[in-house]
Amino acid sequence: MHVSALWRHPIKSHGRESIESVELVAGQTMPWDRAWAVTHEATQPSAKDGDWAPCHNFVIGTRTPGLAGLWARLDEGARRVTLRHEALGELTFCPDDAQDQARFLDWIAPLCPANRSRPTGIVSAGARGMTDSAFPSISIMTTASHQAVAAPLGGVLEPERWRGNIWLDGAAPREENDWIGHEVRIGGAVLRVEEPIERCAHTTANPFTGQRDADTLGTLERSFGHQNFGVYARVIEGGTVRVGDKAGRA
Template identity: 60%
Template sequence: MITVTSLWRHPIKSHGREAIKTVTLSAGQTMPWDRTWAVTHGKTGFDVKDPAWAGSRNFMVGTLTPKLAGLWAKLDAATRTVTLSHVDLGSLTFCPDQAEDVQRFVAWVAPLCPADRLVPQGIVAVPDRGMTDSPYPSISVMNRASHDAVQDALQSTVEPERWRGNIWLDGLDAWAEFDWIDRDVTIGGAVLRMRERIKRCMHTASNPHNGVRDIDTLGALRGQFGHQDFGVYAEVITGGEISLGDKVEVH
């Protein structure tokens, strides 16, 4: 039997993750509060007067700023405040919608960002969707068995948080999720259509506890499995609630 083993949201793109126990998905939408905000830099091409989805290169991401991977997040949805924590910085609670708070965040996170690279400038959001890597509103689905296969290839412990997934499943064979492309999958009370495999970047090489690049995840994927993919992007077809332990059915 295939079941849901963990659920994660990432309130600010590339700036921390938070485990949750239940979530209600809506058709055609990203996971609530997942990548709701994104951090801009000096080369960001984003029109704040006409906000729309933009690709990852427009924002601060762990591929170019590895230490961001060491951030953890906790969201207070009622007040739209986020608490970020990092082993080297301590914690900061702020509202990404408030200009003064954003400047406090920029100053706080600066030590994680090399001065000779892109540095954070502000925070933006897009109405009614999260700033996922895909141009369509997506939710990422991960397979625990595939994760274990990567661990075995590396002969080292690999934290699941490195993959930045939303929904983790257990009870299927390694890489079986790749066979689900273009199929509908019922997860709890929601139906998701599996759209495409997720091609991975160097962000996965960074330790989620300190942001240090310490394992060659991409080398393991390419060398042992002949691809650079982990997880599947999915689109919500029918909304509904998903909780830990829910059953999964492939159609």
């Protein structure tokens, strides 16, 4: 197997960015992945402190499908994010700056359904990352498993829907499920695969238009008897991972 793609999502549920390499650190999420999260009117006060909190405290694609159409670009040194959406154009802002947060909230408003809690601000998650898992995780997915889901849907399905961090070529379909409880070496890092990822309605939305146009959840259920796709893993030995690096059971 080898690494075919690496992705990070600087602001939880608000855009994705392809990268060529990453330095993984033991016990941490992918650097700059879900480094910020967008709060809403019903966010619990404790979630506003920047510590990890469950996803229902934040504006996410399950409730706001238009967010799926966002793409991101991060300037790490300046802590500045550029978001792009075909219906909104482009916005560059600093998530830590109160005035820039206000500009972001105005810009993102057209994507937010009127019957949902409105976005109110942005919190920084620090190095922990606001992953959906209760532990600092990195998501691993395989192109073979993606193709197994795409085939019943006509063969055309964008892999960006799954919001994975590390994509691997060369595995058998669904092979990653056999890695749960075991270690895998990817490039210079070793990760222990902990659990499957149960998918949500965010995967049904097109990553270019933000429109829900594919029955990913129904396809998973009919084809495999569950709604899992990909696995969560924990970094136990840090190291550099690059696109093209080899991967396999440790």
